[in-house]
């Protein structure tokens with residue numbers, strides 16, 4: 467009996483001790499109720515610095531929920547498109563300055579070679595913006611089908627799409643400029659969604 471108790475206590479201490487000294491992950495700040503459908507390292511061949519999660523809000527599955535965390539301190543962008551390039555992409559672009567000022571915008575890829583422009587209608591709701599010594603995290607919600615009929619929003623359906631990503635190491639000075647790194651990956655964002663995932 468004694469040895470069993472001792473072992474139990476020892477194990478508890480051994481498991482709990484490292485948690486106290488570990489850095490707090492930014493993911494720990496995600497609000498409750500976020501049902502995760504997918505979790506993907508977007509740049510496995512380029513340093514695994516960008517991680518993207520997608521899902522929905524438990525209380526209201528019509529609110530699609532997205533999270534991006536990047537090992538970068540500049541801007542972070544995520545885009546949805548039917549092609550691998552920026553033109554036509556429905557993007558979000560955000561950054562947090564060292565004084566804590568948060569910018570997070572619904573943008574649109576008007577060309578393949580220049581900064582995405584601000585959407586006339588902003589259809590994303592920022593839920594969390596956090597930065598630590600090394601990483602930046604944004605969580606946002608939006609409906610699958612937005613009210614933006616100008617063509618600047620991607621209407622999310624049960625299909626594979628190109629998810630674009632980009633980041634810079636430094637905050638933009640003035641208008642956001644060229645990425646430090648960028649890429650794309652084919653994903654289905656609602657395959658596991660309770661209603662949108664049904665054929």
Ligand code: HEM
Nearest residue numbers: 543544545550551579580581630631632642643644648649
């Ligand atoms: C903010 C200002 C931005 C500027 C000035 C810019 C500029 C450019 C330029 C010049 C290229 C072509 C050269 C290259 O392939 O690297 C490019 C490619 C690309 N950009 Fe951007 N970009 C911006 C933002 C973004 C954002 C926010 C995303 C993602 C959400 C993104 C995703 C991409 C991707 C995926 C490619 C490669 C397309 C391919 O495979 O050919 N860009 N960008």
Ligand SMILES: *[C@@H]1O[C@H](CO)[C@@H](O)[C@H](O)[C@H]1NC(C)=O
Nearest residue numbers: 489490491492493598599601
């Ligand atoms: C910063 O956040 C990242 C992503 O959650 C985490 O891996 C890292 O340990 C954090 N660093 C610190 C110093 O808190």
Ligand SMILES: *[C@@H]1O[C@H](CO)[C@@H](O)[C@H](O)[C@H]1NC(C)=O
Nearest residue numbers: 563564565566567637638639
């Ligand atoms: C924070 O810094 C940005 C530029 O880095 C500046 O534009 C802004 O005015 C600053 N805000 C505050 C509250 O100091």
